[in-house]
Structure formats: structure tokens, C-alpha cells
Amino acid sequence: MKIIIRLRKIIALIILLAGLIVLPHYLEFHYQDLLIFLIVNVLVVASYRIVTLTGEWSLIHAVMMGVGAYTAALLFKNYNAAMWFTLPLAGGAAALTAALLSFPLFRMTQFYFLIGSFAAGEAIRLTWMQFIFPFGGSGGLSGIEPPIIGSIDFMDPIPYYYLALGVVLICLFILYRIENSKIGMTLHAIHWKAPLAESVGVDTWRYRALAFIIGSFFVGIAGALKIHYLGTITPNQFGIGFMVFILIWVIVGGYKTIYGPLIGVVVLTIFDESVRGFGELRPAIYGGVLIISILFLPLGLESIYPKILTWCGIGSNSSDGPPP
Amino acid sequence: MSILEVRKLTKQFGGLTALNNISFKVKEGEIHGLIGPNGAGKSTVFKNIAGFYTPTKGEIVYQGKKISGNQPHIIAKMGIVRTFQETTLFQEMTVFENVLMGSLAKSDINLFSAILGLDKQQQKAAREKVLEVLEFMGLTDRKNQLASELPLGSQRTLAISIALASEPKLMLMDEPFAGMNMEETNHMMDLTRKVQESGITIVLVEHDMKAVMGLCHFLTVLNFGHLLAEGTPEEIRHNEQVIEAYLGGAK
Numbered sequence: 001m002k003i004i005i006r007l008r009k010i011i012a013l014i015i016l017l018a019g020l021i022v023l024p025h026y027l028e029f030h031y032q033d034l035l036i037f038l039i040v041n042v043l044v045v046a047s048y049r050i051v052t053l054t055g056e057w058s059l060i061h062a063v064m065m066g067v068g069a070y071t072a073a074l075l076f077k078n079y080n081a082a083m084w085f086t087l088p089l090a091g092g093a094a095a096l097t098a099a100l101l102s103f104p105l106f107r108m109t110q111f112y113f114l115i116g117s118f119a120a121g122e123a124i125r126l127t128w129m130q131f132i133f134p135f136g137g138s139g140g141l142s143g144i145e146p147p148i149i150g151s152i153d154f155m156d157p158i159p160y161y162y163l164a165l166g167v168v169l170i171c172l173f174i175l176y177r178i179e180n181s182k183i184g185m186t187l188h189a190i191h192w193k194a195p196l197a198e199s200v201g202v203d204t205w206r207y208r209a210l211a212f213i214i215g216s217f218f219v220g221i222a223g224a225l226k227i228h229y230l231g232t233i234t235p236n237q238f239g240i241g242f243m244v245f246i247l248i249w250v251i252v253g254g255y256k257t258i259y260g261p262l263i264g265v266v267v268l269t270i271f272d273e274s275v276r277g278f279g280e281l282r283p284a285i286y287g288g289v290l291i292i293s294i295l296f297l298p299l300g301l302e303s304i305y306p307k308i309l310t311w312c313g314i315g316s317n318s319s320d321g322p323p324p
Numbered sequence: 325m326s327i328l329e330v331r332k333l334t335k336q337f338g339g340l341t342a343l344n345n346i347s348f349k350v351k352e353g354e355i356h357g358l359i360g361p362n363g364a365g366k367s368t369v370f371k372n373i374a375g376f377y378t379p380t381k382g383e384i385v386y387q388g389k390k391i392s393g394n395q396p397h398i399i400a401k402m403g404i405v406r407t408f409q410e411t412t413l414f415q416e417m418t419v420f421e422n423v424l425m426g427s428l429a430k431s432d433i434n435l436f437s438a439i440l441g442l443d444k445q446q447q448k449a450a451r452e453k454v455l456e457v458l459e460f461m462g463l464t465d466r467k468n469q470l471a472s473e474l475p476l477g478s479q480r481t482l483a484i485s486i487a488l489a490s491e492p493k494l495m496l497m498d499e500p501f502a503g504m505n506m507e508e509t510n511h512m513m514d515l516t517r518k519v520q521e522s523g524i525t526i527v528l529v530e531h532d533m534k535a536v537m538g539l540c541h542f543l544t545v546l547n548f549g550h551l552l553a554e555g556t557p558e559e560i561r562h563n564e565q566v567i568e569a570y571l572g573g574a575k
Contacts, residue, residue: 174439181438182428182447189414189425196412199374200490201400201430210433 024161031273032157036164038269040226043168045249045261046175047218052255053184054208055191056113059243060101061219063121066128066238067094068220069227073144074134076228083147083154087167087224094220095213097124102209118240128235140234144227154228164225171218178214179258187211252293254300263301327352327494327525328373328404332382335368342368345382346551348544350494355516355526357540357557361569364546366529367409370496373527374406375399386494401430403493407486407500411479415472419463419482422471423454426489454489460522461485461515477508481515494525501532513539537561545569 024032048061068090075081075089101120108116128135135141146154146163154160178184189197190204198204227233253264275285297303326349335343343365350356358366371377373384375396384392391399414422427450437443458464461481466474471482480500487495500516501509513535520526530536536543537557545552545560547569553560560566 177439177441178435181441182431182443183433183435183438185421185425186429188417189429192414192416193412195376195396196408196414196486197425197429198376198396199400199406199408200426200486201397201405203395203397206433210435214435 020165021162024158029157032161034269034273036157036161036229037226038266039161039164039168040222041249041265041269042262043171043222043225044219044246045253045265046172046258047215047222048246048250049215049255049258049261050175050178050187050211050218051215052250053179053187053191054204054211056109056208057247058105058212059114059118059240060121060124061215061246062238062240062243063124064094064098064216065219065223065226065242066125066233066235067097067216068223069233069238070128070135070141070223071220072224073141073227073233076144077141078134083224083228086228087221090224091217091220094223095217098213098216099209102212105212106205106208121243122240125235125238135235136233138235140232140237142232144231144233146228160229164229167221167225171221175214175218176258183207183210248290252290252297252300254297254302256299257302260300260302267301325352326350327387328527329385330369330373330382331385333369333372333379333384334381335365335372335377336380342549343372344549346546346549347382348551348554350525350527351542352525353520353523354541355520355528355539357536357543358527358529358546359531359536359543359560360546360552363548365549366546367498368549369546370406370498370527370529373399374404374496400490400492403491404496405487405490405492405494406496407483407498409498409502411476411483413471413479413482413486416470418468418470419458419474419485420454420467422482423457423463423485423489424450426486427453427457427491429490457485457489460518461488477504477511480504480508480512484515484519488519488524492524494527495519497526497528497530499530500528501530501535504532509535 024035027035044061044065051058051061071093072083072086072090075086081089105113105116105120128140129138131137146160148154152159154163179187186197186202186207190202190207194204223238249264249268250261251264252268253262254260271289272282272286275282278285293301328350330346330348333343333346334341346365346369358369360366368377372379372392375391375394375398379392382392383390386399386402386404391402391404414425417425431446431450434443455464455467458467461484463478463481463485466478471479474482484495484497484500497516501512504512509532516526516528516539528536528540540557542555543557543560544554545563545566552569553563553566555563
């Protein structure tokens with residue numbers, strides 16, 4: 001039985017991968033662009049999940065993406081650094097920022113942490129705004145280019161899509177491994193009963209900080225991926241507006257399993273595009289769907305799948321926790 | 325030989341003195357009872373020992389070293405583990421995972437071995453330890469159930485199993501018998517004795533006098549944050565002051 005389930009999972013994964021590989025060839029130019037940003041946003045929500053595992057919802061994730069993006073942009077502008085350098089360094093810079101911020105931030109919990117993380121994020125973002133040198137002020141920086149290797153120009157969406165897809169898949173795999181390791185289990189434990197975890201020897205402060213650093217590392221990479229394709233960077237791309245989108249993707253998708261946020265970002269992006277024709281009504285429709293989904297699917301879109309299975313009488317609603 | 329020594333412990337919350345100059349020693353290998361009427365400060369003593377509170381005055385010495393002022397997880401790593409008054413478990417995890425958490429909690433974080441899967445050996449050892457603990461506590465056949473689905477008695481047993489899996493030398497048990505019926509109480513008494521016989525010193529806060537008198541080798545009685553009496557259960561049973569404190573002076 002276990003082998004069959006595993007086989008089914010592998011087959012589903014292969015189909016999904018094949019789909020992702022052929023997909024851009026059937027899309028118009030505009031949608032190819034969108035697909036690249038979608039892939040990047042998948043990494044954004046997946047990395048945010050690691051932070052939320054401990055039960056702390058931060059409002060600094062978008063800014064951390066900006067830290068990575070600005071690092072990549074500055075490295076490219078000033079040193080003409082290749083993308084192979086800027087990607088890990090962008091992650092490293094975001095991780096380092098997170099490590100430094102974890103000292104003041106993790107003295108707070110819950111609501112205070114939420115507000116504290118927002119304030120810290122705004123402080124960083126306003127620094128980009130105020131310092132024309134080196135950050136370019138509110139106008140930001142432009143002229144950041146993707147690499148050219150031999151005859152492949154990554155300025156084209158399709159090659160860049162494959163590049164981004166490869167990087168994101170590697171990052172997702174690492175995030176998945178972390179969540180299913182002892183570290184992920186400990187983060188869950190801290191979420192459910194922090195005092196109990198402490199009383200058997202878990203250093204909750206260190207684990208919270210670790211989750212924040214890991215999440216920031218990967219969102220930093222996402223920032224660099226986005227900015228190398230987009231070419232321009234401004235402080236407003238990483239403001240509270242984008243942060244709200246991250247929260248919506250995670251909440252609508254569901255945050256009980258690793259798949260929830262991914263489903264959320266994909267479904268909502270497709271939905272947002274499909275109502276483009278409605279013009280001014282678009283935000284209203286989007287908002288309405290959000291309210292409906294939160295009212296009727298409080299556990300997110302991910303909770304539909306087990307429900308369908310039970311309706312069809314195929315499987316019981318097995319909880320997808322960390323394996324024993 | 326005493327494994328734990330509480331020296332002139334005073335704890336104040338603002339103007340309120342919860343504990344006033346409390347001193348007692350816990351002998352290694354014994355079950356030491358900490359009793360007293362409601363609000364006497366028993367749980368506050370526990371929280372001071374386990375590092376959840378820092379003493380206002382006085383100190384706590386464990387195996388000859390001062391431990392007061394340290395964080396709970398550091399004290400836990402030294403071998404002192406507490407269980408909680410309310411049933412505190414990782415409700416959404418299975419019994420097995422709960423105990424696994426207890427056995428893995430002390431080990432260090434290694435990100436790279438977690439990603440690359442290099443900690444298989446450690447994981448395997450931890451799993452074996454968990455099975456051993458479950459067998460010892462009689463929870464083997466419930467290992468795949470969710471903690472929240474267990475009956476009260478088993479939940480308490482599980483709480484002790486989590487503590488046990490972290491290989492403590494001293495276990496602080498906060499009211500493990502509260503709300504139990506006769507049968508469950510007897511079962512829990514057997515388990516507590518079993519834990520003690522395996523070489524773990526136990527400090528027990530409890531209201532259930534049958535359990536306290538039946539289990540403890542030595543008792544410390546608190547009242548309104550003061551030390552009221554000390555002695556063997558037999559001595560305490562006949563102590564005038566203790567009787568008065570419990571019965572409120574009714575003669």
C-alpha cells in the first residue's frame with residue numbers, strides 16, 4: 001500500500017514537472033512574463049511558510065525579499081557580478097539581516113512581534129527611499145540584466161523561465177527537507193506548546209530565529225530572481241501592499257500543509273488574471289472572492305482535496321503531518 | 325546525598341511575596357513531596373527550579389552547581405524536566421511523535437545534516453529510545469493515536485513519557501493525579517514508582533493525600549509562601565501545624 005502511494009506521488013510529480021516544462025511554449029508573451037513572476041512568488045510563499053511554522057506571522061517578509069533584490073541589483077550595477085554570484089549573496093544578505101534583526105524581534109511574540117516586524121521592515125524600506133546613493137531613492141535602480149551565456153540570452157522569457165524554475169525547484173526541495181526534518185518537527189512543536197518544548201530542552205529563541213533566517217535566505221533569492229528579470233527595482237515593490245498579497249496567498253491556500261500556500265498563490269494569480277477584463281471592478285471581485293473563501297473555507301483551498309476524496313469515498317481524510 | 329538544594333528562596337511579584345525564605349533539600353533517588361493548601365506557592369517553587377521564573381532572592385543548587393537564573397531549556401539540558409499542571413501535550417502530534425520530540429529536543433541544530441539526511445543514525449537511535457519509553461510506560465499500542473484523542477489517564481502518562489524520553493535525572497511533576505479516579509490514581513502511582521526505581525529523582529506537587537502519603541519518602545509543607553514543616557509522611561501526618569493549616573484551625 002505504501003509503495004503504491006509513493007508511486008502515485010512520483011507519477012503525479014513527473015506529470016507536474018512535464019507540464020511545467022512545456023507550459024511556456026503554449027502561452028502568449030505577456031503570460032510568459034506572468035509565469036516567471038508566479039514561479040518567483042511560489043518561492044516567496046514557500047519560504048514564508050517556514051517562518052509561520054512557529055506560529056509567528058511576520059510582516060517583514062516582503063522587505064526581506066527587497067534586501068535580496070537590492071543586494072543583487074547593487075552587485076550587478078557596481079561590480080557587474082554574474083547571476084551565479086548575486087543569487088546566493090542576495091540570500092546571504094537577507095539571512096544576515098534577519099540574523100541581526102532576530103535579537104530585538106524575538107524578544108516579542110504574537111501581536112507585538114507582528115507590529116515589531118512591520119516597523120523593522122519599514123525602517124529598512126525607508127532607508128532605500130532616503131539614500132539616493134547607493135539605493136537610488138524612491139526612483140530605485142534600473143538596468144539590471146539577466147546573464148547571457150553563449151548563445152542563450154536569458155532576457156527572453158522562456159530561457160529565463162527555465163532558469164527560475166530550476167532555482168525555485170531546488171529551493172523548494174531544500175525547504176521541504178527542512179520542514180520534514182527534526183528541525184521542522186521542532187518548529188511545529190514550538191507552535192503548539194512552547195513551554196512544553198522549552199521544558200524538555202528546546203531553545204525556542206534559537207529555533208524561532210533559525211526559521212526566520214532560513215525563510216529570509218530563500219526569499220532573498222526570490223528577490224534576486226525577480227529583479228534580474230524585471231530590470232528595475234524600487235522600494236515600493238516591497239511595501240506592505242505586496243506583504244498583504246503574501247498573507248492572502250497563504251491564508252486562502254491554507255497553512256496546515258506545505259502545499260496550501262503554493263495552491264493559494266497559483267490559483268489566486270490565475271484568478272486575478274482571468275478577471276482582468278472587468279477593469280475597475282477587478283479589485284472588488286478579488287476582494288469578494290477572498291471574503292467568500294475565508295468564510296466558507298477557513299482552512300484554505302488545500303482543505304478541498306481531502307473533502308473531495310471523502311465524497312468520492314476513496315480515502316479517509318488523513319492528516320499530512322510530519323512523518324514519524 | 326542531595327541532588328537539589330533550594331536555599332533561602334524568595335520570590336516577589338511586585339509587592340506580593342509569593343515565596344518567603346524557603347529552604348529544603350531533595351535526596352537523590354527519592355520521591356520528594358511538596359504539599360500545602362491552595363496558593364501556598366508550590367507551583368511557584370517549581371517554576372523557579374525549572375527556570376521559568378528567576379528568584380528574587382536566594383538560589384537553587386543542583387548537583388553542587390547554582391542553576392537559578394538560567395533559561396528553562398538550559399536547565400532542561402542539565403537534566404531537570406518538569407511536567408505541567410494542565411495536561412500539556414503536543415495535541416496535534418501522535419503519541420510517538422510527542423515522545424520523539426522529547427528525545428530529540430536536547431540535540432543540537434544541524435541544518436546541513438537535516439537537509440542532506442545525514443542524521444539517520446541519530447534519528448534511528450532516537451526512534452529506538454522512543455519505543456523503549458513507550459514500552460516502559462505501557463503506551464506501545466497507542467503510539468499512532470493523536471495525543472488529543474487519548475483519555476485523561478493516558479494523556480498524563482504521555483506527558484511523563486515525553487519528560488522521560490529527554491533522559492532527566494530529576495523530574496518535577498506538577499499534580500499528575502489531579503482529576504483522576506481511583507483506578508487511574510493507582511495506575512499512576514505504580515508508574516511514578518517505576519520511574520523512581522529506574523533511578524530518577526522525583527519532586528512531586530500534589531493534593532491527592534493518598535498518593536502523596538503512599539509514594540513520598542520525604543515531605544516539605546508550604547503555607548502562604550512559608551515553610552511550614554518537613555519530615556517523613558508519618559511525621560507530617562501527626563504534625564499539629566499541618567493539620568491546622570489544612571483544616572483551617574477547626575478543632
